[in-house]
Amino acid sequence: MASTIILQPLSSFTFTTKEAQPEEDPSVAARLQRLQNNYEDFGMRRTVEGVLVVHEHGHPHVLMLQIANAFFKLPGDYLRPGEDETEGIKERLDARLAPVASDPASFGPAGPMGGAGGDWEVGDCLAQWWRPAFETFMYPYIPAHITKPKECKRLYLINMPPTKILAVPKNMKLxxxxxxxxxxxxxxxxxxxxxxxxxLSRYNFVYA
Structure with missing residues (x-):
């Protein structure tokens, strides 16, 4: 039986901006080289990303970051060795999309607003993707000849309160x-x- 999820309208969220967050690597080649260096030190990389779903015009929409007007990605990042996935993805979402504490947009008449940060509700793990080698290709399975994948990326469904404030880095679009x-x-x-x-086809959506 399909689970039912209540989607909030896009208009219920508040959007603001914050300081730019430059990419950690200047190129794809540099990113793969850093992945290889980290693998030698810490083993397989674990990455977590959030699928944030809202509705507009009676249809589900997924919130995505666009970088350089071309590259699309979900909010999230890689975890530190041994870091808990649930707490880790909350921290990564805060780092990417929560307003800074000094931002007036994150304050209401009685102080910091409840939707400022840290109130992400981590739901189901929707998928896991595997990187078998130090290359760009990832697969939704581990190829049969691969015994030591280099990265595992998990996508989690994230629920947000309708009062959520989302602060987007100036060098990105949400x-x-x-x-x-x-x-x-x-x-x-x-x-x-x-x-x-x-x-997402496993869910029935109800529009708030």
């Missing part, structure tokens, strides 16, 4: 991408993001 735009559109979004409509 876009609400409809499921019909993602579906079967790996050419634009890549296979991981294009698979999200399939992953």
């Amino acid at each position: 876009l609400a991408v409809p499921l019909f735009e993602l579906y079967d559109n790996s050419q634009r979004y890549g296979p991981q993001l294009a698979a999200i409509p399939h992953l």
Whole structure:
């Protein structure tokens, strides 16, 4: 039986900006090299990303970050060795999208507003993707000949209170991408993001 999830309207959230967050690596090659260096020291990398779903015009939309007007990604990042996944993804979401404590937008008449940060509700793990080698390709399974994958990325469904304040780094855009735009559109979004409509098909959505 499909689970039911209540989606909040996009208009119920408050959006603001904060200081830019430059990418850690200047190029894809540099990112893969750092992955290899870290693998030699710590073993397989664990990455967590959040799938934040809202509704607009009677249709589910996924919140995604766009970098350099071209590259799309879900909010999240890699974990430290031994770090708990649930607490880790909350921390990564705060780092990426929570307003800074000194931001006036995060304060109400009685002090900090409840939706400022740290109140992410981590739901189901929707998928895990595996990187078998120090290359860009990731798969939703471990290839048969691979015994030591280099990275495991898990996607978690994230619920947010309707009063949530989202602060977007100035060098990024936060876009609400409809499921019909993602579906079967790996050419634009890549296979991981294009698979999200399939992953969400197990749920019945109720629009608040």
